[in-house]
Amino acid sequence: MDKFIIEGGHELNGAINISGSKNASLPILAAALLTGERVVIRRVPDVSDTNYMLAILGALGAHVERSSGTVIIEAANIHPDAPYELVRKMRASICVMGPLVGRLHQAKVSLPGGCIIGDRPVDLHLKGLAEIGADIDMEGGNIHITAKKGLKGKTVRLRGTHGPTVLGTDNLMMAAVLAEGTTIIEDAAAEPEVEDLANFLNAMGAKILGAGTTRITIQGVEKLHGCDYTVIPDRIEAGTYMVAGAIAGGTVKLRRTRPDHLTSVIDTLRDAGHNVEIEEGTTIVVSPGKTPKGANITTEPYPGFPTDMQAQMCALFATTPGISVIKETIFPQRFMHLSEMSRMGADSKLNDHTAVITGVEQLSAAPVMASDLRASAALVLAALTAKGTTEVTRVYHIDRGYEHIDEKLQALGAKIQRVRE
Numbered sequence: 001m002d003k004f005i006i007e008g009g010h011e012l013n014g015a016i017n018i019s020g021s022k023n024a025s026l027p028i029l030a031a032a033l034l035t036g037e038r039v040v041i042r043r044v045p046d047v048s049d050t051n052y053m054l055a056i057l058g059a060l061g062a063h064v065e066r067s068s069g070t071v072i073i074e075a076a077n078i079h080p081d082a083p084y085e086l087v088r089k090m091r092a093s094i095c096v097m098g099p100l101v102g103r104l105h106q107a108k109v110s111l112p113g114g115c116i117i118g119d120r121p122v123d124l125h126l127k128g129l130a131e132i133g134a135d136i137d138m139e140g141g142n143i144h145i146t147a148k149k150g151l152k153g154k155t156v157r158l159r160g161t162h163g164p165t166v167l168g169t170d171n172l173m174m175a176a177v178l179a180e181g182t183t184i185i186e187d188a189a190a191e192p193e194v195e196d197l198a199n200f201l202n203a204m205g206a207k208i209l210g211a212g213t214t215r216i217t218i219q220g221v222e223k224l225h226g227c228d229y230t231v232i233p234d235r236i237e238a239g240t241y242m243v244a245g246a247i248a249g250g251t252v253k254l255r256r257t258r259p260d261h262l263t264s265v266i267d268t269l270r271d272a273g274h275n276v277e278i279e280e281g282t283t284i285v286v287s288p289g290k291t292p293k294g295a296n297i298t299t300e301p302y303p304g305f306p307t308d309m310q311a312q313m314c315a316l317f318a319t320t321p322g323i324s325v326i327k328e329t330i331f332p333q334r335f336m337h338l339s340e341m342s343r344m345g346a347d348s349k350l351n352d353h354t355a356v357i358t359g360v361e362q363l364s365a366a367p368v369m370a371s372d373l374r375a376s377a378a379l380v381l382a383a384l385t386a387k388g389t390t391e392v393t394r395v396y397h398i399d400r401g402y403e404h405i406d407e408k409l410q411a412l413g414a415k416i417q418r419v420r421e
């Protein structure tokens with residue numbers, strides 16, 4: 001298991017490229033199952049989650065080639081049975097369900113287990129598929145789905161107690177593209193990654209309107225074809241390095257971004273007193289403000305503040321003068337990073353899904369353990385300014401979603417080493 005050794009207190013300066021989006025790539029790779037023709041997908045980040053997804057597609061019978069960021073998939077002969085050993089490694093493997101049901105009218109996928117960031121049910125995914133004609137059976141921890149008479153478009157409302165569902169919207173959209181008639185998803189997730197999937201499906205010949213809003217209309221077509229598609233930049237990776245710039249800049253330039261996908265993060269960093277500028281449309285430049293101050297954040301579905309940036313902001317506010325209040329509404333238990341950060345001297349109190357952080361002057365190095373992807377990123381950010389040398393163990397969590405984070409931080413001047421044990 002690898003670990004990171006991070007010497008705190010070095011200013012970050014310079015420019016790096018932001019990778020393609022992990023959370024857009026995962027459903028897009030799965031959607032390649034909807035055609036037997038050759039699909040080329042570019043800027044797929046080389047992270048372990050995309051590699052798990054490619055392994056699942058291979059196990060389903062697809063021919064997969066990867067050369068750096070470009071992935072070529074040909075799913076001419078596939079079967080509907082996703083293997084448990086691979087599916088259990090990644091919750092997002094649930095998104096092969098929609099394409100399998102759409103194309104083969106059957107799927108067998110293991111029920112994803114619990115998750116460190118809290119309950120992650122799939123009731124809305126199943127409700128969506130059932131409403132357009134799928135029969136669902138649970139047996140031995142597996143979901144068996146069949147649609148013997150095919151799928152039939154319908155209006156489906158997809159809202160749960162914590163709001164819309166990103167991968168649930170994706171699954172229904174991927175099944176509905178080959179259904180008979182028109183499916184309308186009300187209360188759809190409006191995240192840029194959902195819109196990117198719709199753009200990919202449309203490039204394959206689907207007829208989808210309204211993706212990126214809360215009402216998506218999908219007119220079923222008979223067949224999809226191959227295409228060549230480039231994934232959007234990763235807004236959460238960009239947001240994470242923006243926080244790195246605010247915590248430890250210097251001046252940090254992030255190239256190849258979509259600033260329009262980052263409005264709430266940019267506004268929050270500016271409210272907290274930091275400098276954020278956009279250059280030439282796609283480069284974000286961040287430097288620490290002279291008088292940073294705490295801020296209040298509530299995580300919300302897009303375009304609200306993303307839950308996937310909550311942990312990183314906690315790292316920033318840990319050393320920002322004043323009191324910051326962070327309310328998590330999407331995954332109310334997603335605060336594992338706070339107890340690890342308290343080992344570094346952070347002052348936080350958790351009360352009913354809300355964290356109150358009182359900024360301290362400086363954190364101090366301590367051995368800490370990564371618990372999930374974004375919590376791990378937050379620990380790395382905290383370590384960049386902590387006094388002394390921090391050891392972050394279990395960095396396989398961070399490798400799930402950040403492409404070469406150690407190399408990118410080194411390019412900015414951070415003293416971070418990956419140690420293989």
Ligand code: EPU
Nearest residue numbers: 023092119120121122123124125160162165166167330373
């Ligand atoms: N929910 C239900 N029933 C369902 C599905 C979801 O109640 O059937 C609830 C969830 O428990 C949660 C809320 O709805 O409270 C939203 O969950 P959502 O389904 O939108 O999450 P997801 O699609 O499983 C994706 C991202 C997550 C990101 C969330 C929210 C991918 C692969 N994952 O998950 O990303 O936090 O949307 O934006 O796209 C990450 O990258 O670190 C990550 C966890």
